[in-house]
Structures are given as C-alpha cells and as structure tokens.
Amino acid sequence: MSNEVELTAEESKAARTVFGDRLELAERYVQHLATSGMERGLLGPREVPRLWSRHVLNCAVVAGLIDEGAHVADVGSGAGLPGLTLALARPDLEMTLIEPLERRCIWLHEVVEDLGLENVTVMRGRAEQLVDQVNADFATARAVSALTSLAGLTIPLLHGKGTVLAIKGRSAAEEVEKAAKVIRRLGGKKTEVVTVGDDILSEPTTVVRINVG
Template identity: 65%
Template sequence: MTGSTERHPAPASSTSDPASATGTPPTPTADEARAAEQVFGSRVDLAQRYVEHLATSGIERGLLGPREVPRLWERHVLNCAVIGELIPFGVHVADVGSGAGLPGLALAIARPDLRIELIEPLERRVQWLGEVIEDLGLEQVRVHRDRAENVAGSIDVDVVTSRAVSALSTLVPWSMPLLHGSGRMLAIKGRSAADEIAKAEKAIRRAGGVDPRVLTAGQDLLPVPTTVVAIDAAPSRDRSTAARR
C-alpha cells in the first residue's frame, strides 16, 4: 500500500448523513452531558454530531459494533477526549490506528488548538473519517491512508496517541519513530496497563522510550477515569545507551 494524505471528499448523501443510516444516536445522561460541556465547551454540538456519525454510518460500515451505541458518550467519546488534559497547548499530534477517530477526532473537537494527523491503513475507515472531518469542519485534521511505520519519515510530531490498536510491545515500535527523539507517546489502555509496560520493557528501550508510566485522565469527570500509558522519547544522544541496557 502506498502512503497518501487523503483529501476529504464531500460526504455521500447515502451514507454520511446520520439521519439516513441505520441506528439511533444515544441521548447523553445528565452526568455525561455535564462532562461533555466541560470537555468540549462551546463545541459540544460538534461532539453530538460526531456521536451521531458513530451511531449511524459508523455502525453501518462496521467501525463499531451495535452494542456500543448506548455507551458511545462515556466509554468512547468522553473516554478519549479527556486525554487532552495530558497534552500541551498547540502541539502536533499523530493518532495511530485511528479507526473510528478514537481518540483522534474526539481530541480534535475538544482541542481545536491541536494539529492532528490520523493514521489509518484501511480504505473504508479512511473514507469514513474524511466524510466526518468534512461534515464537522475540522480543518486542523489530516488523514493518512497508511501504516505508522511507513509515514515515520515524513511525519514529525510532539505527541502520538492510540487506543485499542495492539499490545504495547508492538505499538511502541510503531509509535515512537513518529516523535523523532522528542515528545511523548500516550496509549489508552485498560486495567492491565502496568503489566503491559513490564512485558514491553525491552521494546520500549529499543525504540528509544524512557520513563514508561501509568497515568489517568478525567478523574473528576468520568465514573471510570481513562487509563493511559505514557512513554517519553529519549533525546537522540541518549538512544544508543538506552538500547544497550
């Protein structure tokens, strides 16, 4: 597959209009609505439209399972958007294995100050992402139909995000090269995050990663805060030493 930066086509009327696809967008609970107001602020309507896309065309095209619809706000969109509290203002972000735009599109809505590169190899997902970006007017987002390891030479970012892509030992070699020795990797993980770090110790060192640790985001907003593995990129002068350890 050759890498390319996708231009976002105009949404196709038969699939990109939430009202024309199967599925009913969930209404947020009172707690979810309060959290959404805090996370998305004046852009909460964009978050609602994104949820509509997920619940309709996203389900129709197989990006999410139908059983996820009732949990879209808390488990997916808010769960991802809150990691914005771990990202500095105005930086450049790459989202590896974007799929349904989680966390990349959720971050783009919550944090318009970020420049975001969505990296996704599957054409049908790239097409859907482009349609949603076009509909929501997210001009700071670009989509690359490729694998992370293929675009590392042309993309240099400050933060790399991911969610439900692969085990950490596999994900680290894909993600760290995008940082080019400066920045941080943030991988949304579950309860086994600490165990994954232990198993990936060698892969982290070889990829030039340092100080792997488990962080949480959304502590005061979500019933279950988001668990994140954070790994810093070692400066290039320190990489060879770290790799030999």
C-alpha cells in the same frame, strides 16, 4: 430503533467540561458514529448506547495531557478514537489521523468535512510506512495492539523527542512491564501509567505515557 444517542446527566456535565462551546460538534460526531459508523462496521450496534461514556469521553479527557499547539499523530484511528475527539476538544492541536484501511479513511474524511475540522489531516497507511512523512510531538493510540508492538508503531513518529499516550485498560501495568526493554531500545526514557478524567468520569481513563528524548 432510533439511533439518537441520549446523554445522561453525568455524561452531559462531563461533555460540557471537555468540549465546551464545541459540544454541538461532538454531538454530531457521535451521530455519525451511531449511524454511518455502525452501518460500515466501524463499531458494533452494542456500543451505540455506550458511545459517550465508553468511547468519546473516555478518549477526549486525554486532551488534558497534551501541550498547547502540539502536533499529534493518532495511530490506527479507525472510527476517530481518540483522534477526532482530541481534535474536537482541542482546536489548537494539529491532528494527523493514521489509518491503513481505505473504507475507514473514506469515513474519516466524510466526518472531518461535515464537522469542518480544519486542524485534521487523514493519512492512509501503516504507521511504520509513514515515519518519513510524520514528525509529531505526541503519538496517541487506542485498542491498536499490545504495548510491545505498539511502541514500535508510535515512538518512531516522534523522531527522538516527544510523548506517546496509549489508552489502555486494567492490564496497563503488566503491558508496561512486558514492553520495558522494547521501549528503552526505541528511546523511551520514562514510562508511567496515569489516569485522567478522575474528577468528571465515573470510570477514569487509564493511559500509558512514554516520554522520549
């Protein structure tokens, strides 16, 4: 079985829009995911054919919600989703990838080095342990936990001012409702569910955006 991940015409068009002249780097990242990423258990073999649509592009379009030159902390980076896709799409961003598991951190370091991503720092630890070391403008997360607990992992990294962007599924509105009190207690001023990538993806990405301060 070949691990070459082919882009469909639609994916190719979206990828060019999102990554521009860094598309080749994004393709190399996808190869890492399909080979060593799968071998080391960062994602299952069933995900390989859907890497572009379901994972990489789904995450990368979130870059459109982030201010120029921002410092972004990605919580529970795992296979670099969304952290590495954002670093690839937006070289102007300063990305800090936060990941507690050593084997995942080792893989992230390898990929960052191979792709020559100078705008990325990998930090091993749990988000709540790194609050004193990270002061971000934006905090991102995908498939980490429900919003009730995710709010407590992301909002403190903003130190009173910034934005949380949590990639969520169809239950986003329900999660927002359940987490409303926790978010307010942590300093969240406005929480909304937005979609991105409507113009280039067949299935747009749903994001919970929390403005803090």
